[in-house]
Amino acid sequence: MKIIVKFVSDVIASPQNIIGIITVFFNIIFFLLNYFRTNRMSLVTSQERYFVNIFDEFLMTKIPQNREYLRFNDQDRLTGIVEFCEVLTEIGKKSLYFKYSRPDFYSRLKNQLNRIEDYVMMSGNKTFEPDETGQFYGKINAYIEELYFMIFEESRRGIRRKSPVYFKSKL
């Protein structure tokens, strides 16, 4: 114990030693901060990768293309319904990953997909008046915009500190 006390008093007696100790201390702090920040960022990046892998093709190509197929024929009946709804079903199946990683998002996503599908299918059962077709297009576009916004917002949300996936990775 006396040796330790003597050692400490010798070390702190010199100003250069004190500066050195403070420098090392802050280096350790910065290292730890950087380590946790990098760890968190790699977790966020890997989660973003899932969003890109799962949704990219749908958002960029399949939804816009199949939306174009939703048109009214000469009898003012909606066509392209089955093709468009198949894309929605495909999104639901491919997003199963989120059922366990982000259950709240998955539930909201499924609800929105079902809402769109129900609206399109039920519209297929009626003959539209000419002034109603514009309303249909407006509504379906709004539903699709909500879907896009939901996915973009969630992809930017990153990892919540209370996420069980985040904590499990620390065990």
Add this chain to the structure above:
Amino acid sequence: MNDDNQVKLEFEKDLSYLAGYDFGLKTYQDQIFDKIDFSKPFIIVFPDGIKGVASSFVQGLFKEIVGQMGLIDTENNVTIKARNENVANDIRQRIE
């Protein structure tokens, strides 16, 4: 219960697309419940006029069936017949 263990669903003539969870539930209660022996393979026939079926309707229709049998047994025991194979496949894919 019939010998073939199948039920042919009936809807209004001008209905081409089926949607809505509650509608699926009601269809099950009105047309399937008590008419099928679920302990054996069974067949559900959709009318030829049906072109598409929404996930919400399928989930409502199969809610009780999956609840009793489980998803795997339901998928193994049910045969869906519809106007063409695409419609039947779409319905099968939406069972969950």
